[in-house]
Amino acid sequence: MGNPPVSVVLPFKDSRACFRRSLDSLLAQSHTHFEVVLIDNGSSDGSHSIALDFAERDERFRCLTRAGSLVDALNFGLESARGKWIARMDSDDICHRDRLQLQLRAAEERHEETVVSCRVRSFPHSSVSKGYRSYEEWINSTTEPEEIEKNLFVESPVPHPTAFYHRLSVLKAGGYREQGLPEDYELWLRLWSRGFSFYRVPRILLGWRESPERLSRVSPDYSLSSFYRLKAMYLKHLPCLSDRVIYVAGTGQCARRFSGYLLREGFTILAFLSPERELHRESLRGRPVVSVKDWTYKKGVPVVVASRKPGARENIGLFLDSLGLVNMKDYVLCS
Numbered sequence: 001m002g003n004p005p006v007s008v009v010l011p012f013k014d015s016r017a018c019f020r021r022s023l024d025s026l027l028a029q030s031h032t033h034f035e036v037v038l039i040d041n042g043s044s045d046g047s048h049s050i051a052l053d054f055a056e057r058d059e060r061f062r063c064l065t066r067a068g069s070l071v072d073a074l075n076f077g078l079e080s081a082r083g084k085w086i087a088r089m090d091s092d093d094i095c096h097r098d099r100l101q102l103q104l105r106a107a108e109e110r111h112e113e114t115v116v117s118c119r120v121r122s123f124p125h126s127s128v129s130k131g132y133r134s135y136e137e138w139i140n141s142t143t144e145p146e147e148i149e150k151n152l153f154v155e156s157p158v159p160h161p162t163a164f165y166h167r168l169s170v171l172k173a174g175g176y177r178e179q180g181l182p183e184d185y186e187l188w189l190r191l192w193s194r195g196f197s198f199y200r201v202p203r204i205l206l207g208w209r210e211s212p213e214r215l216s217r218v219s220p221d222y223s224l225s226s227f228y229r230l231k232a233m234y235l236k237h238l239p240c241l242s243d244r245v246i247y248v249a250g251t252g253q254c255a256r257r258f259s260g261y262l263l264r265e266g267f268t269i270l271a272f273l274s275p276e277r278e279l280h281r282e283s284l285r286g287r288p289v290v291s292v293k294d295w296t297y298k299k300g301v302p303v304v305v306a307s308r309k310p311g312a313r314e315n316i317g318l319f320l321d322s323l324g325l326v327n328m329k330d331y332v333l334c335s
Contacts, residue, residue: 004060006034006100007083007167011066011073012051013041015091018209019050025094025207027058031101037081040065041073047091071176071183078175081167088163094207102201103164112166113196114145115188117158118205127210136208145197150327153231153334154313156185157198162206169196181230182222189230193237225257231334232261240302240329241267247303249273249316251281251289254335255306259285262304270301275316297323303331 038051051063066076106116119140122128176183244267251274272289307313320331
């Protein structure tokens, strides 16, 4: 039958507790012409035996070994895969039976420089924090390329285990990189900077398991500082920010920390904009703090909105819209 159109790349390490249920969800897929590239990333709990069992029972499953970092395992999986398209998955998540079918259809309807995602449902419900539930709601609220791009610098728009993309295009762009940064979000921003777009199938196609051992909880690569540094690195690829002269809307902790990374990337901050009626400070990082009531927009100088306070980012965006400014042209939302 030739090479399958889809390769599921699934690194695993000490995943015994949830591994079989995850792999069973792949066996149940309505689209059947696929392979699963299982990469043992240094397991010691018997997970390898589970992977071998599936490989012995179903020739679509292949079990490989790659000790080292997750980035090493991911790139090894991309290089070893035979499919035109890659579907990412983690060893403790669960696919809806139509996931591969619907994401493959969406990918083939678009161009090869599109990362296709889907909606998610975090589980078990009792373990999901308020923050992750808000992130889930935010992810699921956007589906079309234009609206996803407008929020690209708020948070990572593609949960890694939902990603579906063209294998050779991602390899050509350099694959995953080891930089002390969230490797998936760095890849999405790098692909975007090279002309890729994003689309989300408007269906919940992945059960996303919440766990205290989740990499985003335990690795310093996923710290707030790492996210701020990453965003600052790629903001300069926005045409409106090419001159790197900006206003920063916000004066809270997010704006203070994020602005430090912006300055390191060569940005010049003319002023910090405060929505408060009474300013708590006159300057921040040596730049003036100006009330939005007293601020006069300087044409051609974009605004970087930097706030994690619930509702603040949206309110600032609405205020800038009311001035006739355009998202991703005159201002960019960050957090």
